[in-house]
Amino acid sequence: xxxxxxxxxxxxxxxxxxxxxxxxxxxxxxRHVAIIMDGNGRWAKKRGMPRTAGHAAGAExxxxxxxxxxxxxxxxxxxxxxxxxxxxxxxxxxxxxxxxLRKYLHEAIQEMAQDHIKLQFFGDLTSLDPxxxxxxxxxxxxxxxxxxxxxxxxxxxxxxxxxxxxxxxxAQDCVEGKAKPEELTETSFANDxxxxxxxxxxxxxxxxxxxRTSNFLLWQSAYSEYYFTDVLWPDFSPDxxxxxxxxxxxxxxxxxxx
Ligand code: IPE
Ligand code: IPE
Ligand code: MG
Numbered sequence: 001x002x003x004x005x006x007x008x009x010x011x012x013x014x015x016x017x018x019x020x021x022x023x024x025x026x027x028x029x030x031r032h033v034a035i036i037m038d039g040n041g042r043w044a045k046k047r048g049m050p051r052t053a054g055h056a057a058g059a060e061x062x063x064x065x066x067x068x069x070x071x072x073x074x075x076x077x078x079x080x081x082x083x084x085x086x087x088x089x090x091x092x093x094x095x096x097x098x099x100x101l102r103k104y105l106h107e108a109i110q111e112m113a114q115d116h117i118k119l120q121f122f123g124d125l126t127s128l129d130p131x132x133x134x135x136x137x138x139x140x141x142x143x144x145x146x147x148x149x150x151x152x153x154x155x156x157x158x159x160x161x162x163x164x165x166x167x168x169x170x171a172q173d174c175v176e177g178k179a180k181p182e183e184l185t186e187t188s189f190a191n192d193x194x195x196x197x198x199x200x201x202x203x204x205x206x207x208x209x210x211x212r213t214s215n216f217l218l219w220q221s222a223y224s225e226y227y228f229t230d231v232l233w234p235d236f237s238p239d240x241x242x243x244x245x246x247x248x249x250x251x252x253x254x255x256x257x258x
Pocket of ligand 1: 038039040042081083097208
């Protein structure tokens with residue numbers, strides 16, 4: 001970034017307004033935060049509403065948090081929206097989630113020229129319905145023209161599936177004589193994952209009280225710091241995000257060293 005851009009960038013950063021903000025060092029934010037957007041169903045159940053209402057509320061929270069991440073100056077936000085295992089849910093719930101994704105992408109495409117939020121997708125999009133697949137492709141294409149803050153939406157995503165795909169591709173390259181087994185390295189393997197070229201997330205947040213990864217970013221999370229909170233995703237707020245970042249900033253990351 002040029003100095004002029006840097007100044008503009010800092011000016012545009014959200015000013016600390018509450019006590020939560022004072023706990024965060026805004027000059028040393030993580031570059032990449034990942035979130036498992038969990039707890040929509042329980043949020044709705046607590047209110048006597050259908051689970052789909054929880055997903056709609058969760059989609060709103062996603063907008064708020066993505067915009068906030070951009071405003072404070074993160075480089076990447078990766079969100080878990082639909083897992084390879086979520087197809088096990090009742091057909092009407094899956095349909096409602098897909099409907100919300102279509103709605104969100106239609107709106108995002110309209111707003112992209114203003115927002116300049118770069119959207120990418122991690123996951124096998126080919127098994128999505130054709131309209132949703134097209135919307136993803138269109139969003140991806142528009143995004144190619146932007147740099148800056150990027151959101152990766154994990155859609156029909158599974159960490160194991162991602163690793164198996166990369167392994168299969170390498171095996172195929174070997175069969176075709178384009179590669180040799182001894183040439184495979186962690187770096188070359190990572191280049192065949194959905195996250196190719198993107199730094200690993202420093203911080204992974206899971207709301208809703210579950211303490212597990214549920215197949216999220218298995219490779220990329222090798223040295224990520226985890227933050228768990230009982231707050232359900234639709235209730236997650238920028239202050240919750242700052243609490244997570246403050247917790248992350250208070251930790252000592254050793255990467256196996258001393
Ligand atoms: C996360 O919320 C959204 C998706 C998995 C698509 P859930 O629907 O899992 O909500 P809970 O965990 O049942 O409360
Ligand atoms: C993980 O949540 C997937 C997403 C949030 C998209 P789940 O609700 O599917 O995870 P489990 O079933 O509690 O492990
Ligand atoms: Mg859940």
